[in-house]
Amino acid sequence: MSNVVPILKTQGITMRFGGITAVNNLSIEVNPGEIVALIGPNGAGKTTAFNMITGVYTPTEGRIIYCGKDITGMKPDQITKNGIARTFQNIRLFKKLSVLENILIARHLRLKSDFLSATLRLPQYRMEEKQMREKVDVLINEFGLSKYQHEVASSLPYGVQRRLEIARALATEPSLLLLDEPAAGMNPKETEELTHFIRDIKERYNLTVFLIEHHMELVMEISERIYVLDFGETIAKGTANEIQNNPKVIEAYLGVEEDA
Amino acid sequence: MKKQDKILTIILIAGLFVFILSADLFFDSYIKRVLNLCAIYTILALSMNLINGFTGLFSLGHAGFMAIGAYVVGIFTVPVEMRSMVFYLKPMHPLIANIELPFFAALILGGLLAALVAFLIGAPVLRLRDDYLAIATLGFSEIIRIIITNAQSITNGSLGIKNIPPTANIWWIFGTAFVTIVFIILLISSSYGRAFKAIREDEIAAEAMGINLFNHKVLSFIIGAFFAGIGGGLYGALLGTVDPKNFLFVLTYNFLLIIVLGGMGSVSGTIISAFIVTAGQEWLRFLDEPLSIGSFDIPLFRPGFRMVVFSILLMLIVLFYRNGLMGTKELNWDMLKRIGSKFSFKRPKGGEAK
Ligand SMILES: Nc1ncnc2c1ncn2[C@@H]1O[C@H](COP(=O)(O)OP(=O)(O)OP(=O)(O)O)[C@@H](O)[C@H]1O
Ligand SMILES: [Mg+2]
Numbered sequence: 001m002s003n004v005v006p007i008l009k010t011q012g013i014t015m016r017f018g019g020i021t022a023v024n025n026l027s028i029e030v031n032p033g034e035i036v037a038l039i040g041p042n043g044a045g046k047t048t049a050f051n052m053i054t055g056v057y058t059p060t061e062g063r064i065i066y067c068g069k070d071i072t073g074m075k076p077d078q079i080t081k082n083g084i085a086r087t088f089q090n091i092r093l094f095k096k097l098s099v100l101e102n103i104l105i106a107r108h109l110r111l112k113s114d115f116l117s118a119t120l121r122l123p124q125y126r127m128e129e130k131q132m133r134e135k136v137d138v139l140i141n142e143f144g145l146s147k148y149q150h151e152v153a154s155s156l157p158y159g160v161q162r163r164l165e166i167a168r169a170l171a172t173e174p175s176l177l178l179l180d181e182p183a184a185g186m187n188p189k190e191t192e193e194l195t196h197f198i199r200d201i202k203e204r205y206n207l208t209v210f211l212i213e214h215h216m217e218l219v220m221e222i223s224e225r226i227y228v229l230d231f232g233e234t235i236a237k238g239t240a241n242e243i244q245n246n247p248k249v250i251e252a253y254l255g256v257e258e259d260a
Numbered sequence: 261m262k263k264q265d266k267i268l269t270i271i272l273i274a275g276l277f278v279f280i281l282s283a284d285l286f287f288d289s290y291i292k293r294v295l296n297l298c299a300i301y302t303i304l305a306l307s308m309n310l311i312n313g314f315t316g317l318f319s320l321g322h323a324g325f326m327a328i329g330a331y332v333v334g335i336f337t338v339p340v341e342m343r344s345m346v347f348y349l350k351p352m353h354p355l356i357a358n359i360e361l362p363f364f365a366a367l368i369l370g371g372l373l374a375a376l377v378a379f380l381i382g383a384p385v386l387r388l389r390d391d392y393l394a395i396a397t398l399g400f401s402e403i404i405r406i407i408i409t410n411a412q413s414i415t416n417g418s419l420g421i422k423n424i425p426p427t428a429n430i431w432w433i434f435g436t437a438f439v440t441i442v443f444i445i446l447l448i449s450s451s452y453g454r455a456f457k458a459i460r461e462d463e464i465a466a467e468a469m470g471i472n473l474f475n476h477k478v479l480s481f482i483i484g485a486f487f488a489g490i491g492g493g494l495y496g497a498l499l500g501t502v503d504p505k506n507f508l509f510v511l512t513y514n515f516l517l518i519i520v521l522g523g524m525g526s527v528s529g530t531i532i533s534a535f536i537v538t539a540g541q542e543w544l545r546f547l548d549e550p551l552s553i554g555s556f557d558i559p560l561f562r563p564g565f566r567m568v569v570f571s572i573l574l575m576l577i578v579l580f581y582r583n584g585l586m587g588t589k590e591l592n593w594d595m596l597k598r599i600g601s602k603f604s605f606k607r608p609k610g611g612e613a614k
Contacts, residue, residue, distance in 0.1 A: 088468075093462075095462075097457060105469055108452075
């Protein structure tokens, strides 16, 4: 275990907003091919951790290493180009654009043609656009989105929007996928389906998955390891079993029972 | 595109060609001038819509880019032998006094210079958001005008440049408008256009999808400015004279009116609206003239009233009809066919419901 090189490693990252320390001294490691979860009560700093990893915020302190490369302070688009893709807690689709366009946009970062060759439809661009559409077609079919492909994103049922957001993230060809509460707003049956779905795409696309989730059944079933945050502090880490029996975790969750 | 639609499109283009030909031959110069203005405003509004409607940047600098194009055409196409007459207060700077360019070269140069300026001001300004961007670009456009007013040995200052050869006939202008429309349609339907729209829809998501916000904003800004420069060049050549007062903020406001009315993010909406607004403003010129019924002077009719009417129109659109004519949709043959069948006299079998 110890000689595995982690795909993602944060070294004591801290994020302060004015007086608030949203995340304090967070050190995590995610190994290739793992599914790792980040849990904690509301406001614990989970999304903030994701925002630091994906470059939305630059950590006040600490470093983020991805595939052995220091990515601290890189812009979100560069980080995505390097192979980290994400979804958002409050779905952020391109609402007025079609399903097809939403996914095509996520392939723009791999385009080599410049704007003039694209506009004039020069042969190289045509070839690239064709390949782009073929790849997107495959994704659309695999995600069961074909019947929606020409509909605008905002018109889709909630569950389908969540699925589209994952499809869009995968279109950027990531090695590491970050999911921020993918099961939010889903009923137990949908959550159960999502659990299988995440496992399935992980295998199929050769991914490493790092996810935030409040649905404990999903977290416990799917994650190889779990990190627990509370008020920005890492209060526990370990396997599902270790976490379930950890008194600090129980206390943190009991303390906010009424919110759950 | 379906085969039938392709044929319809070819017929439409041929029809426009015949229309321009007959307009050129039979229409009087006033109507031709209004048509030309409509086409020039189409170029300008479309290029502004690329920036504002398709990329979602709130830029109000269009009159500035247009002025650059107009002045380049003015400066370089007035025949050398006429220049001492035009620049009678202060002679033209010796470096450029003897450079005369063919119209087409000056037009392209104007577009390129506007694009270059957009590139230079884009770097600081496009990092700003929404209202700050609007204020900064507006300020830029005023600065351009003030520079033009003061660089007398190049621009002839507030006297303006007269005697610009009237090369820009209806063929030039409609031809350029056509090329602009085709270029912009192809651009926005390419992967770059999709990236622009992604930025408009949600910057954070666009960035998370690997789109470099700054580069794409600058790109859209530069292309928009290029066509604004081209439109300005045609405008200068159509009027035969350019003057700093031609490029006041009210011009940008006009383009804004056109794109809001036509639909932010719709090419066909912009074209339709450019013709309606431009022709409408010509037709409503009487609002600026004093009007009296018998011996009674109607009080509102005076210079400026026309603009009031258009401002109220803009307010009404924003209040009640925010998507304009087309929203972000495009006119296509299916839509036209549907509209056509509504107006045709064929009744569906089974009669009307009473
Ligand atoms: N941009 C910001 N500016 C100021 N404070 C912020 C900002 N972003 C997050 N915070 C604060 O940081 C803390 C952690 O927020 P965060 O969104 O990371 O929590 P979370 O663990 O994702 O919670 P939830 O489960 O509700 O999504 C909160 O107190 C929040 O108010
Ligand atoms: Mg969160």
